[in-house]
Amino acid sequence: QLQLQESGPGLVRPSETLSLTCNVSGDSMTSGVYYWAWIRQTPGKGLEYIGSKHSGGNTYYNPSLKSRVRISAEPSKNEFSLTVSAVTAADTAMYFCARGVTTFGVNTWFDPWGHGTLVTVSS
């Protein structure tokens, strides 16, 4: 059974870079063709798609975040990562990693999700 687990610092200072890692267990990231995604959740904006990285290498980002985010993958470690630069209080959120199911090469729904990690941006 595939499981995902987020990790990273819970507190980041404004203007700095947020870095999170998602460890994948229960199967290899390379066992099929998937997207590996990050989604965040706040009480005010709800669930917000950040972006996905295809197992073939392409990445897709939410246009509203594209200039500040990067998703990378290390299949040999069975993990993928998210960095968000120049963070502000608006980046305070619960961050989830998830596997994006592929249909005809297109990212569709997300299954499964990790439990999430809370990141607070504050000085």
Added chain:
Amino acid sequence: DIVLTQSPGTLSVSPGERATLSCRASRSVSGNSLAWYQQKPGQGPRLLIYGASNRATGIPDRFSGSGSGTDFSLTISRLEPEDYAVYYCQQYGNSLFTFGPGTKVDFK
């Protein structure tokens, strides 16, 4: 962007009763590309339905999805105690995936 609106915001239901949740899109969702998730406190969302009406692996048959175009619904035929949670819809027909604000199903 496709904006998803869910109603009601909160639905109070007794165990054994039927619950119907609505998800409305600001424009037509191509290919009925809509999923439903369940989220409980401290957990990530759990996939229930994809393609508007297909149950995910391991999801009990009391959960069913329907709809097309701009109007979709999730029905829980007989509410079990473990079904009290928040439910979200998500569209993937547009390249920018969006989620609804959620419907909380609580105990009546």
